[in-house]
Amino acid sequence: MTGAHGYGEYTTRLQALTTDVASGRPVQHHRLLASVDGEASEQLRRLVPLEYRRQVGAFFTPAPLKQCVSEMLESGVRSERYLDPACGSGDLLLAASHALPIRESLKETLEDWTDRLHGWDINSEFVEAARLRLLIAAILRHGYESQHGLRIPNASAYFANIVTRDGLEALRGQAAFAGHIVMNPPFGVVSSPLSRPWTSRPTSAAALFTYQAAHHLVEGSRLTAILPDVLRSGSRYSTWRAQVNKILIRSSLDTYGQFDEHADVDVFLLGAKVERQALSESSGEWWHTGDSAAVGSKSVDDFFVVRVGTVVDNRDPVEGPEFPFARARDLPPSGEISTPVRRRKFSRRVFEPPFVLVRRTSRPSTAQQESRLSGVLVTGQAPVAVDNHLIIASPRDGSIKSCRTLLKVLSSKPTSDWLDNRIRCRHLTVGAVREIPWTNT
Ligand SMILES: C[S@@+](CC[C@H](N)C(=O)[O-])C[C@H]1O[C@@H](n2cnc3c(N)ncnc32)[C@H](O)[C@@H]1O
Structure with a gap:
């Protein structure tokens, strides 16, 4: 696909930034900080036409939502490995990296994170940006300012599990991933034979991603997802919810409100664990979390x-x-x-x-x-x-x-x-x- 081609301008800038760090040239700290924060989304809006962003559902997770996901990942059971099957420029993988420890040296941290962080996206420019931003996040965690001229050993060798790939295709098949899938998938409506278990009509790509992700995870693994509110509350997704209930036990469900000022769609945050055939009480109800007000009491x-x-x-x-x-x-x-x-x-x-x-x-x-x-x-x-x-x-x-x-x-x-x-x-x-x-x- 060429629609995100313009984003290459931004990845070239990120590349130059990491090369400067690698060669010991002084880099302003705030430039590193901006590159792991909202800058990637700003550049997306500047460099990639809205029509294409809509077509592939490219709306990167804004800072407040990313913070919510970070807090969910850090407060829950820590996972060994994280996968974002539609990773964009890596905002949720950055959130996942906050839940990972750092090692003695930057090189060891990068080797460790390479094993633990997995991501797929159909746009190679986003994939490249995700890898570079994670590299910068690791540099910042090791304290760039305190280690002036920090050497990066062969930067391109890292994050080999973050690749250009169709996430829906890759999620198909047997349960294969032991770890934590974290995602903000595309929300557009698509036609796919994969939706047969709940509909034969065009359906939300987010519903497809969630269903496939749940099947792709091995028993006991976890899923954290930012999803359009219609999946939680829409009557046309009741069969989808029933199907998902057969695989996932929800640990949290928070309605959030509008995604951000650029995408006028209400979203919710789902936290869940894979437990096949364990239809528990909390599985039935998609309105409140298990720890909300006691049944029968007023709110x-x-x-x-x-x-x-x-x-x-x-x-x-x-x-x-x-x-x-x-x-x-x-x-x-x-x-x-x-x-x-x-x-x-x-x-x-x-x-x-x-x-x-x-x-x-x-x-x-x-x-x-x-x-x-x-x-x-x-x-x-x-x-x-x-x-x-x-x-x-x-x-x-x-x-x-x-x-x-x-x-x-x-x-x-x-x-x-x-x-x-x-x-x-x-x-x-x-x-x-x-x-x-x-x-x-
Ligand atoms: C809503 S954005 C989220 C990106 C990132 N996870 C985040 O939270 O910022 C969705 C991403 O899915 C990608 N995408 C769309 N269809 C896809 C597919 N079939 N497989 C993998 N990625 C896909 C888009 O390129 C876009 O980067």
Whole structure:
């Protein structure tokens, strides 16, 4: 395929960066850091036409989601080997590398990681970038700044298991991989005979990848995946879910919200273990995780409609009617406001007060800080445009009284404790807010 050809410009830059490091030329630390962070996605958008990105589902995992995956991998049982069957420029393999130790020397670390990190992608330019970025990640882990002029022994010899290959084809056949598959596969709809167990119609490539990945893993192996929400909640995927339930036992399922500001699709995070023929209780239900509120007890979802704000401020055109505009950085830490002072033109969905706004980043609570969460109640009359860094909870009964009760629930100690247990990820998900137990405060 030639559609990602332009990305070669970026891999050439990465190559030059590693050559500079290898030959002892000084390299600015921030350039190394950028190359293992969001730069690869920025360059993807600059160098590869949107039409082709859509065709092959090339949307690299953004930093907050990558952080969630890292936290899932680091907090769970560590695996010996990781495979991403649609690895792109390696963001999830980078997340997996955080869960791997480093060895005495850079050379030993690279040899070890070469054995443990496996990746496939149909685009050779992405594969090359993934290998170079992992090399840079290993250099950074060994402390580039403290080892000025660090020598890289024959850089091209490493990451031989990250190759250009059709991931779906490669996953076919007998259970073969013992380890952990971590993936954010393409989401487009495709026709394939592999979907027969659940449909004869075109289906989500992500459904195919997940089903094939589950079959490709040997008993006891693990899967962590970023998937489109329709697989979790759509009625047309109920047979697919039933098929997957026959192989995977879910350990976590977190609804996340919009993938990022460039891809307007809601996703969830699935953590699971391969246990064939072990249809357990948690396998049936795809709405909540096993560790959510006890069956029968009420949660925030029973009283509030919880959604993510709709404005992506730096992307959405400033056009249409003007509304009060709520942004995280303009809000007080907690309490009540009438109407946000800032205003913005916006042509999509706005929200009628009263409602409670919750910031999407929330750190696990510390000893100094009593509660992990707080909300801000908006009481005014006018509809409000809400930034997508905020979560909106609108009371089902439309009352300010319910919102005030929610403020108490959010800031309570039991909610902080529950969230610290429930969510591995600092980026608060809509699903987690919905599941917060409705405690008597
Ligand atoms: C959503 S991106 C994710 C990339 C990477 N895993 C990440 O998280 O950033 C999906 C990737 O799948 C690749 N892809 C599409 N079809 C594929 C196939 N049949 N086999 C392997 N890779 C494929 C695309 O080139 C793209 O890089």
